[in-house]
Amino acid sequence: MEPNRLSNRTSDCLRSARDFLAAVTIVLFSAAPALVQEPASASLLLHAARVFDGNEMHNGLSVLVKNGRIAEIKPRASFKTDAAMQIIDLGDATLLPGFIELHAHLSYQKIAADTVLKHGITTIRDLGGPVHQPYGGEGDLRVLTSGPIITAPHGYPIVNLGAANIAIAVAGEEEARAVVRSLIDQGAVVIKIALEPGGETGAPWSSHHGHAHHDSAHAGPHGAQAASHSPAAWPMLPEAIVKAIVEEAHRHRRKVSAHVAETSGVRIALNAGVDEWAHMPCDAIPESLLKQAKAQNVIIIGTLDTLSKCAGITRNAAIWAELGGELLYGAEIAHPDIPWGIDAQELMLMMHMAKMELPDALRAATAKAGQHLGVPLLGTIQPGAPADLIAIQGNPAQHLKRLEYPGLVISGGRIVVNHFVSAD
Numbered sequence: 001m002e003p004n005r006l007s008n009r010t011s012d013c014l015r016s017a018r019d020f021l022a023a024v025t026i027v028l029f030s031a032a033p034a035l036v037q038e039p040a041s042a043s044l045l046l047h048a049a050r051v052f053d054g055n056e057m058h059n060g061l062s063v064l065v066k067n068g069r070i071a072e073i074k075p076r077a078s079f080k081t082d083a084a085m086q087i088i089d090l091g092d093a094t095l096l097p098g099f100i101e102l103h104a105h106l107s108y109q110k111i112a113a114d115t116v117l118k119h120g121i122t123t124i125r126d127l128g129g130p131v132h133q134p135y136g137g138e139g140d141l142r143v144l145t146s147g148p149i150i151t152a153p154h155g156y157p158i159v160n161l162g163a164a165n166i167a168i169a170v171a172g173e174e175e176a177r178a179v180v181r182s183l184i185d186q187g188a189v190v191i192k193i194a195l196e197p198g199g200e201t202g203a204p205w206s207s208h209h210g211h212a213h214h215d216s217a218h219a220g221p222h223g224a225q226a227a228s229h230s231p232a233a234w235p236m237l238p239e240a241i242v243k244a245i246v247e248e249a250h251r252h253r254r255k256v257s258a259h260v261a262e263t264s265g266v267r268i269a270l271n272a273g274v275d276e277w278a279h280m281p282c283d284a285i286p287e288s289l290l291k292q293a294k295a296q297n298v299i300i301i302g303t304l305d306t307l308s309k310c311a312g313i314t315r316n317a318a319i320w321a322e323l324g325g326e327l328l329y330g331a332e333i334a335h336p337d338i339p340w341g342i343d344a345q346e347l348m349l350m351m352h353m354a355k356m357e358l359p360d361a362l363r364a365a366t367a368k369a370g371q372h373l374g375v376p377l378l379g380t381i382q383p384g385a386p387a388d389l390i391a392i393q394g395n396p397a398q399h400l401k402r403l404e405y406p407g408l409v410i411s412g413g414r415i416v417v418n419h420f421v422s423a424d
C-alpha cells in the first residue's frame with residue numbers, strides 16, 4: 001500500500017480498511033486448524049478397480065504415493081513391493097483426486113475444516129471471508145482465499161450480512177486499487193467483488209428483503225430483457241471502479257471473480273473485463289451477453305444447487321453449455337442445504353442443467369479446478385501431484401452420492417479417513 005500518494009479522505013478509508021484487515025487476520029490465526037491425523041508414511045501403494053486421474057477413468061491402475069506426492073500411476077502388476085511399503089487394496093472401488101470446492105465461505109460461517117476434508121473436499125477456495133496466505137494440504141484442508149468481498153458502500157453483502165469478516169466497501173478507484181493491493185499482499189489468490197442489486201426470484205439472498213422482483217421469469221428464449229431496477233435496489237460498484245479493480249488485480253497476476261446474478265451486474269462485469277462469475281446467474285441473462293461472456297473466456301462457477309430455485313438458472317446453464325462455456329465446480333459450502341463436503345447434487349445438476357457427462361463434471365471438480373487455481377498438478381493423479389485422494393466403493397456412475405461420504409480421504413499423503421480394510 002502507498003498511502004502517501006492518496007488524498008486524506010482516501011487515507012481515512014484506507015486506515016479503516018487496514019484495521020479491518022488486521023482484525024480479520026488475527027481472527028484467522030486464532031482459528032487456524034491443527035489437524036494432522038497420521039504421519040505421512042514413506043510410501044503408500046493403493047490398488048483400486050478404477051482410477052479417475054482428474055481427466056479420464058482407468059481400469060486396473062495402481063497409485064504409489066511418496067513423501068506427500070503421487071510418485072507413480074501404472075498397472076498393478078508392474079509395481080514391485082517391499083516390506084517398508086504400506087499397501088491398501090481398495091478392491092471394487094474408485095480412486096479419485098480430492099475435490100476442489102471453488103466457492104465456499106468457511107471462516108464466515110465457522111465451519112470446521114476437518115468436517116469438509118473428511119467429506120472429500122481436500123482444497124477449498126474461500127470466496128469471502130478473512131484474508132490469509134494459502135495454508136493446509138498436509139493432512140488438513142488446503143484453504144486459499146479471496147479475503148473479504150469488495151463492494152459498494154451499503155452494497156451486498158454488507159446490507160444484509162454486515163461487513164465483519166465478509167466484505168469491504170470502497171467508494172473510489174484509488175481506494176479500490178489500494179484495497180486490491182493490500183488483499184494480495186496478505187495472501188488473496190483471487191479478488192472477489194459483488195455486483196448485486198438484490199431481488200432475484202429464488203436466490204437465497206433474496207429471501208429476507210422486500211425488493212421488487214426482476215422480471216426474469218418472463219424473459220423469452222432469447223431473454224433480451226434488462227433487469228428492472230427498483231428504487232430500493234442495493235447500490236453496486238460502478239463500472240469505472242470495477243475496471244480499476246480488474247486492472248490492479250491483473251497487474252498483480254490475480255483474476256477477479258464477481259458475484260453476479262442478474263443482467264445489470266453481468267453487464268458491468270463484462271464491460272470491466274471480470275474473469276469469472278462466482279455463480280451461474282439466477283435471473284435469465286440475455287443470450288447476447290452469455291455469448292459475449294464466452295467470447296471473453298469468462299469462467300463460471302456453478303453453485304447450481306444453492307440457486308436451483310432461481311427463475312433463470314436452468315436456462316442460463318443450458319445456453320452456457322450450448323455455447324461451450326467453461327463451468328467449474330463450486331457448491332457454496334456454508335449456504336443453507338449445502339453439505340459440508342462434496343455436494344453430489346451439484347454434480348447431478350451440472351449433468352442435468354448443463355448437459356455434462358459424469359467425467360466432465362468430475363474434471364470440473366478436480367483437474368480443471370486445480371488448473372484454474374494455478375496450483376501445479378492439483379486435482380490430478382499423476383507423478384508430482386499433491387497426494388490428495390479420495391475413494392468410494394463401487395463406481396460413481398452408479399453411486400454418485402457415495403462421494404459425499406468417501407471411505408478413504410488422503411491429504412498430502414496423510415490418511416485422514418480410511419474405512420477400507422488394509423492389506424498390510
Ligand SMILES: [Zn+2]
Pocket residue numbers: 103104105127128332
Ligand atoms: Zn458466495
